[in-house]
Amino acid sequence: MSPQKPIKMLSRQEEKELLRSGEDVLLSDFPNPDRLGCPGKELLRTLASRSQSLPLADRNRYLDHMTCCSPCFSEFSAFVDQARYRKRLAVVGLCAVLLLTLGLTAWLTISQWKSKPVDPITHKPPSTEPERKPQEQKAPEPEPQQQRPEIAIQQPQPKIYRDVILDVRDQSVARGETPKLERKYPTIPRGLLSLSIYLPFGSEPGKYHLTIYKDPARPLLSTSGDARIRQGITIVRIKVDTSQMERGAYVLESRPETWALGYKYDFVIAE
Numbered sequence: 001m002s003p004q005k006p007i008k009m010l011s012r013q014e015e016k017e018l019l020r021s022g023e024d025v026l027l028s029d030f031p032n033p034d035r036l037g038c039p040g041k042e043l044l045r046t047l048a049s050r051s052q053s054l055p056l057a058d059r060n061r062y063l064d065h066m067t068c069c070s071p072c073f074s075e076f077s078a079f080v081d082q083a084r085y086r087k088r089l090a091v092v093g094l095c096a097v098l099l100l101t102l103g104l105t106a107w108l109t110i111s112q113w114k115s116k117p118v119d120p121i122t123h124k125p126p127s128t129e130p131e132r133k134p135q136e137q138k139a140p141e142p143e144p145q146q147q148r149p150e151i152a153i154q155q156p157q158p159k160i161y162r163d164v165i166l167d168v169r170d171q172s173v174a175r176g177e178t179p180k181l182e183r184k185y186p187t188i189p190r191g192l193l194s195l196s197i198y199l200p201f202g203s204e205p206g207k208y209h210l211t212i213y214k215d216p217a218r219p220l221l222s223t224s225g226d227a228r229i230r231q232g233i234t235i236v237r238i239k240v241d242t243s244q245m246e247r248g249a250y251v252l253e254s255r256p257e258t259w260a261l262g263y264k265y266d267f268v269i270a271e
Contacts (some may be wrong), residue, residue, distance in 0.1 A: 048079035
């Protein structure tokens with residue numbers, strides 16, 4: 001097989017001459033004096049300016065007809081030139097409106113600037129702010145004060161309570177007596193106490209009202225606590241501060257919540 005010759009591409013000028021020759025052929029070599037099969041001027045005008053409004057089959061049929069009908073091709077070419085001319089006019093008109101709008105805006109801006117009075121010395125428009133009187137002048141802003149170092153705030157120390165037992169189990173019968181020197185009464189110290197009171201045997205669990213006093217008319221402490229049984233002992237736990245109480249004999253009155261009267265037990269506060 002012989003090698004194929006490379007296809008020579010046409011130049012732009014050659015393309016234009018080829019199209020011009022084809023156009024001349026279509027305009028003169030296919031006369032149709034009787035205008036057989038011609039679609040008419042309105043359809044040709046629509047095909048030239050708004051071809052998308054026609055069905056594809058109709059467009060193809062009309063274009064095929066113009067390849068063999070010089071009068072229709074001549075009219076179609078004229079309509080195409082008219083459509084291009086109208087598009088050019090629309091673009092030129094739009095550009096003219098845009099340029100006119102820009103020029104009018106610039107003219108108004110310059111006119112407003114020229115209408116303002118100009119200071120003959122500075123050649124600048126005078127300030128529109130009213131002149132301040134001496135008493136209306138803004139006072140100088142105070143200098144920022146130096147931050148003082150923050151003083152560390154001492155946090156309150158947590159209270160520490162001592163665990164102390166007040167055992168009154170042996171006073172189940174004798175209660176409310178004045179302490180006697182020959183009898184040993186339970187002793188507790190002065191201070192912050194987490195007091196565990198051992199009630200006499202047979203005391204029921206539950207809530208108790210507790211009062212400490214020397215004179216019944218002037219109680220030194222009145223509080224309440226829950227009694228629970230631990231290893232056969234009924235125990236009420238309360239927190240009490242005895243640091244301000246004098247040394248000596250005191251009375252502890254214990255009354256169940258549902259009782260009207262309670263039991264009295266003697267004890268001593270020592271140093």
